[in-house]
Amino acid sequence: xxxxxxxxxxxxxxxxxxxxxxxxxxxxxxxxxxxxxxxxxxxxxxxxxxxxxxxxxxxxxxxxxxxxxxxxxxxxxxxxxxxxxxxxxxxxxxxxxxxxxxxxxxxxxxxxxxxxxxxxxxxxxxxxxxxxxxxxxxxxxxxxxxxxxxxxxxxxxxxxxxxxxx
Amino acid sequence: xxxxxxxxxxxxxxxxxxxxxxxxxxxxxxxxxxxxxxxxxxxxxxxxxxxxxxxxxxxxxxxxxxxxxxxxxxxxxxxxxxxxxxxxxxxxxxxxxxxxxxxxxxxxxxxxxxxxxxxxxxxxxxxxxxxxxxxxxxxxxxxxxxxxxxxxxxxxxxxxxxxxxx
DNA sequence: AGTTGGAGTTCCGTAAGGGAACCCCAACTG
DNA sequence: CAGTTGGGGTTCCCTTACGGAACTCCAACT
Numbered sequence: 001x002x003x004x005x006x007x008x009x010x011x012x013x014x015x016x017x018x019x020x021x022x023x024x025x026x027x028x029x030x031x032x033x034x035x036x037x038x039x040x041x042x043x044x045x046x047x048x049x050x051x052x053x054x055x056x057x058x059x060x061x062x063x064x065x066x067x068x069x070x071x072x073x074x075x076x077x078x079x080x081x082x083x084x085x086x087x088x089x090x091x092x093x094x095x096x097x098x099x100x101x102x103x104x105x106x107x108x109x110x111x112x113x114x115x116x117x118x119x120x121x122x123x124x125x126x127x128x129x130x131x132x133x134x135x136x137x138x139x140x141x142x143x144x145x146x147x148x149x150x151x152x153x154x155x156x157x158x159x160x161x162x163x164x165x166x
Numbered sequence: 167x168x169x170x171x172x173x174x175x176x177x178x179x180x181x182x183x184x185x186x187x188x189x190x191x192x193x194x195x196x197x198x199x200x201x202x203x204x205x206x207x208x209x210x211x212x213x214x215x216x217x218x219x220x221x222x223x224x225x226x227x228x229x230x231x232x233x234x235x236x237x238x239x240x241x242x243x244x245x246x247x248x249x250x251x252x253x254x255x256x257x258x259x260x261x262x263x264x265x266x267x268x269x270x271x272x273x274x275x276x277x278x279x280x281x282x283x284x285x286x287x288x289x290x291x292x293x294x295x296x297x298x299x300x301x302x303x304x305x306x307x308x309x310x311x312x313x314x315x316x317x318x319x320x321x322x323x324x325x326x327x328x329x330x331x332x
Numbered sequence: 333a334g335t336t337g338g339a340g341t342t343c344c345g346t347a348a349g350g351g352a353a354c355c356c357c358a359a360c361t362g
Numbered sequence: 363c364a365g366t367t368g369g370g371g372t373t374c375c376c377t378t379a380c381g382g383a384a385c386t387c388c389a390a391c392t
Binding site for chain 1: 170172176177178179180181182183185187189192193196199200213214247250252253254255256257258259260261262263264265266267268269270273274275276277278279280281282283284286287288289290291292293294295296297298299300301302303304305306307308309310311312313314316
């Protein structure tokens with residue numbers, strides 16, 4: 001087996017990593033989010049190898065996170081976030097918060113978010129979609145969901161036929 | 167320059183990636199979070215190369231995300247999340263939500279979260295730390311923060327000495 | 333006709349991941 | 363007390379992927 005394919009694991013984290021887990025992908029997303037849309041612009045900002053930038057952009061376009069839009073009648077393209085990609089930015093915002101808290105040091109945060117709804121500088125916090133209260137790692141039980149239950153049922157069937165095993 | 171070091175960029179996203187951006191790291195974190203603590207257990211679950219697992223565990227320990235605890239009087243260790251690591255799990259929870267929504271397909275989510283506070287199956291959503299309303303990619307302006315302002319001031323000083331440039 | 337500029341491609345050298353075998357050492361086992 | 367077991371790594375080799383720099387393509391200026 002060559003380099004592992006996270007996309008095939010039955011795990012939403014692994015599948016998400018399959019889309020943006022490769023080196024540079026989150027930073028490309030960040031740049032596109034804040035308005036850098038063109039190949040050379042991205043390349044100059046990130047100082048990424050052009051080869052890898054090409055690969056990453058294609059990958060992100062293939063997965064529906066970015067969309068390629070012509071911006072001229074000659075073959076020139078801009079990259080824009082799709083809805084799927086825009087929702088991925090949630091992830092970046094959480095990374096930003098964690099990095100600010102644990103890694104920024106004396107100098108403080110490199111960037112700030114101003115929330116349109118209240119006009120204040122703020123960060124994101126995770127809340128429960130059901131009761132709206134904060135919801136973090138230690139506030140939940142992790143239970144098998146439908147996809148895992150299906151898998152387990154399939155496994156049981158294959159195990160059933162040989163009883164007498166204890 | 168060899169492989170790029172994200173940690174040196176003035177960007178909390180890049181710095182966070184420096185800690186958990188390498189392949190496998192988020193999945194290792196996930197496993198430790200749900201209670202897998204030992205080398206062989208992680209290796210068997212992830213089918214990761216032992217070499218890389220060693221490297222990743224050391225990296226995560228070095229960065230204070232995991233802590234290595236002896237669990238026997240012979241040299242045996244378990245890996246536990248630190249507070250810093252526990253807060254990183256926020257990221258995994260957001261990934262899980264995105265993966266569930268955009269990649270899970272027919273079979274539905276592999277796992278579910280039950281929120282202790284309300285007892286219900288739920289997911290996370292991002293809210294503003296200031297006004298508590300939802301806060302996503304399109305709800306904010308991104309502004310330069312203290313660390314970037316420092317950088318800009320330093321750059322200006324270096325540019326000032328040659329006026330006449332317009 | 334010649335240059336420019338955006339958007340890639342190609343090529344090469346090095347570094348990182350995969351796999352499997354090997355090692356160390358404290359505790360059991362007979 | 364020699365031999366086995368098992369957790370937790372190391373070592374080695376091979377292949378793939380990244381970094382960097384040069385090259386290509388092609389539509390528009392000049």
